[in-house]
Amino acid sequence: MKQHRLAAAVALVGLVLAGCDSQTNVELKTPAQKASYGIGLNMGKSLAHEGMDDLDSKAVALGIEDAVGKKEQRLKDDELVEAFAALQKRSEERLAKMSEEAAEAGKxxxxxxxxxxxxxxxxxxxxxxxxxxxxxxxxxxxxxxxxxxxxxxxxxxxxxxxxxxxxxxxxxxxxxxxxxxxxxxxxxxxxxxxxxxxxxxxxxxxxxxxxxxxxxxxxxxxxxxxxKDPAAAAAPQEEPAAAPQEEPAAE
Structure with missing residues (x-):
């Protein structure tokens, strides 16, 4: 995950967190409301997968509030870059450890x-x-x-x-x-x-x-x-999610 992707994910989750101080005030009726919830849910799952389980929701909400209110940001850009780099490093170390453990368990x-x-x-x-x-x-x-x-x-x-x-x-x-x-x-x-x-x-x-x-x-x-008969197999069909082409597409 690149730094700008991480920042975008944090900001998006922050929008959800900022609007959820009281769950009773959140409605999930309109397509926009449902989609908003889905975005927050997917981002939350993604961040959890990346090991981002210690985010300070209040700090996230404060950043969103300052940006929306066009207030002066409380941290300099170089401080933010350093913070994102630290999270990126932690995520890479965590995934490397998981990969190593999975390899040993598989053997x-x-x-x-x-x-x-x-x-x-x-x-x-x-x-x-x-x-x-x-x-x-x-x-x-x-x-x-x-x-x-x-x-x-x-x-x-x-x-x-x-x-x-x-x-x-x-x-x-x-x-x-x-x-x-x-x-x-x-x-x-x-x-x-x-x-x-x-x-x-x-x-x-x-x-x-x-x-x-x-x-x-x-x-x-x-x-x-x-x-399949070759003539009947001419129309392509969707392949299983777990059995892709031998050469996966690069991200």
Whole structure:
């Protein structure tokens, strides 16, 4: 998070805090009021993810009040820059620690999981456990397949699920994260399996969303429903949030 993004987030949350001295005075009826609440809620979640859990709400409100009232600011610009830099450094240190802890926890999880009966570990480190066997065809890298899936962290937290949405999806075998590319080609149509995907076959050191920390091992319940006819697979469909293109877009 860059300093100006951090400052904007703090200011926006400040607007919400400044107007919420008494919750009984806040109405959430009009689209603008609801959107305002949503903005504050999303920013609050973002700041919490960044470790910004010690903001002084009164100081934030005071800054908003001074700006709106066109009063002289109480801190010089260089003091503010220094403060934002300190918060940025703290956030980076916190995320680095979380990433390191996730990497160590992932290694231990895979080491223990690989010892269980029914779990096969491939040369790449991918682990697969067949839950329901089938003798259908196996996809090729050039195929498009229809699948149902549910993605979890190793603690069982669900971050994405076509099963929950009640709608399977179509996706290109070679257009997803490496763990899926390999895992799909090991499956037969009609099979259900669990994929235990090491971080290096998923998102690695990147965090695609607050729901998936960097260096996370991902666990997928995956059902291979069908291999699409190439002519029927011409229309693109939305891919799962947890299985993006192999090369994520840079921020």
């Amino acid at each position: 231990k999880f895979l080491a223990d999981n690989g010892k269980r009966d029914g779990v096969t570990t491939t040369d790449s480190g991918l682990q697969i456990e067949v839950i329901k066997e089938a003798d259908g065809a196996q996809p090729k890298p050039t195929d498009t397949v229809t699948v149902h899936y549910e993605g979890k962290l190793t603690d069982g937290t669900v971050f994405d699920s076509s099963i929950e949405r009640g709608t399977p999806i179509d996706l290109p075998v070679s257009g997803v994260i490496p763990g899926w590319v390999e895992g799909l080609q090991l499956m037969h149509v009609g099979e259900k399996a669990k994929l235990y995907i090491p971080a290096e076959l998923a998102y690695g050191e990147q965090s695609p969303s607050p729901a998936i920390p960097a260096n996370s091992v991902l666990v997928f319940d995956l059902e291979l429903i069908a291999i």
